[in-house]
Amino acid sequence: MTSYNPSEFGFATRAIHAGQDPEELTGAVTVPLYQTSTYAQEAIGQHKGFEYARTQNPTRFAWEASIANLEQGNAGFAFGSGMAAVNAVVTLLSAGDHIVCAEDMYGGTFRLFDKVMKRFGLEFSVVDMTSKEAVEAAIIPGKTKMLYTESPTNPMMKLTDLKMLAELAHHHHALLVVDNTFASPYFQKPITLGADIVLHSATKYLGGHSDLVSGVVIAAHENIAQELRFIQNAAGAVPGPFECWLCLRSVKTLAIRMNQHEANAKIIADYCENHPMVIATHYPGLQSHPQHELAKEQMSGFGGMISIELGTLEKAKAFTNAVRLFTLAESLGGVESLVCHPVSMTHGSIPKEQREKLGITDSLVRLSVGIENIDDLLKDIAQALESLH
Numbered sequence: 001m002t003s004y005n006p007s008e009f010g011f012a013t014r015a016i017h018a019g020q021d022p023e024e025l026t027g028a029v030t031v032p033l034y035q036t037s038t039y040a041q042e043a044i045g046q047h048k049g050f051e052y053a054r055t056q057n058p059t060r061f062a063w064e065a066s067i068a069n070l071e072q073g074n075a076g077f078a079f080g081s082g083m084a085a086v087n088a089v090v091t092l093l094s095a096g097d098h099i100v101c102a103e104d105m106y107g108g109t110f111r112l113f114d115k116v117m118k119r120f121g122l123e124f125s126v127v128d129m130t131s132k133e134a135v136e137a138a139i140i141p142g143k144t145k146m147l148y149t150e151s152p153t154n155p156m157m158k159l160t161d162l163k164m165l166a167e168l169a170h171h172h173h174a175l176l177v178v179d180n181t182f183a184s185p186y187f188q189k190p191i192t193l194g195a196d197i198v199l200h201s202a203t204k205y206l207g208g209h210s211d212l213v214s215g216v217v218i219a220a221h222e223n224i225a226q227e228l229r230f231i232q233n234a235a236g237a238v239p240g241p242f243e244c245w246l247c248l249r250s251v252k253t254l255a256i257r258m259n260q261h262e263a264n265a266k267i268i269a270d271y272c273e274n275h276p277m278v279i280a281t282h283y284p285g286l287q288s289h290p291q292h293e294l295a296k297e298q299m300s301g302f303g304g305m306i307s308i309e310l311g312t313l314e315k316a317k318a319f320t321n322a323v324r325l326f327t328l329a330e331s332l333g334g335v336e337s338l339v340c341h342p343v344s345m346t347h348g349s350i351p352k353e354q355r356e357k358l359g360i361t362d363s364l365v366r367l368s369v370g371i372e373n374i375d376d377l378l379k380d381i382a383q384a385l386e387s388l389h
Helices: 011-017 057-070 083-091 107-120 132-138 163-171 221-237 241-251 256-272 294-299 315-322 352-358 374-386
Strands: 076-081 096-100 125-129 144-150 175-179 196-201 215-219 280-282 307-310 338-340 366-367
Touching: 011 057, 011 256, 057 076, 057 215, 057 241, 076 083, 076 221, 083 175, 083 221, 096 107, 096 307, 107 125, 125 338, 132 163, 132 175, 144 163, 163 175, 215 221, 221 280, 256 280, 256 307, 256 374, 315 366, 315 374
Parallel strands: 096 125, 096 144, 144 175, 175 196
Antiparallel strands: 076 215, 196 215, 280 307, 307 366, 338 366
16 A cells, blocks of 8 residues: 655645555555455465454555544544444543543533443543643543543534643643544644544544444554554444445545535624624634634634524524524534534533533524535525524
8 A cells, every 4th residue: 555644745635545545456446345244264374364344344444544644643443433433542541540521522422421431430520621720630640541622622612722732641641532523634633733542423524425424533653553453353343344435435525525614614604793693603713712813723724613602492493493404403514504403412411500501502503514505505594593583
């Protein structure tokens, strides 16, 4: 397999070529779909490096090589869902270890930590990761083994200073894990900022077409990669080859898709911020965002996710019922625009008191801005907001 040095070629070039050399037997320019569960062996102990598809699959290997290159990491590991990826990362630790995690994060991650992993002896502190002081106060020297964050966060679009977090983590001999789902590797590369592990729900922007469920973890260092490789095989939560093939297909257009997501989102965020029916607009590309300068520093773009406050639950419901191009659905990052009500959909597992403290209110609506014609999207948002009068 040809090596594509991240510093040698641009992102869009590597997204098309890294890990995706023409197939040797026929010269096929698209990585073949190896839809098999096992491989013939020439004799006992003699094979071509492939024994069983949970452990080895050429399509999966190509996808893992591709995403590792795009994130500028040591190695990538594909999983059956984003939550399977999170689970694999947390199982790097042992009973009694302590994790400091962001208070504003995906509800499914909170549920896994709070309802499952605590039962196995892991301990968690949930803090405001925008505050260095809060993170430092939560770290227990010798016991804290991981800092876990999202940036931007879901759904409040807060940013974490990743360089700062990396310095804190490494000072205390802990790992920094960053969920990079919202930004994608096109707009943010946490490993270059000091992260040890990056993960994605590949269901979202990496897949990009709302037609697969998958997750991926990228390790910055070989020692972590070795442990993740063992966990991936031992636990077996791997995706099928077709999902890996779809990810390879999709990531080829990640650059142009993310550019269009962002271009549309900037216009919609500006429109919402200036609309009298919108109480608040949360988007890091707005100058009014409290961490806009940090976003410019550690991201190369602001992404396609926006959250807006509409004042009451009734108005949130009316808005989601009024939009026509924005489909009411969970998930995000597809080419089509989606609208989500986090309290009743993606973040229902977070206790109400914590949701309200974070600003995840009944009136909050999250927009995943697609790549449709911006004039059509704006008209849809405008008529839905006008219906709230």
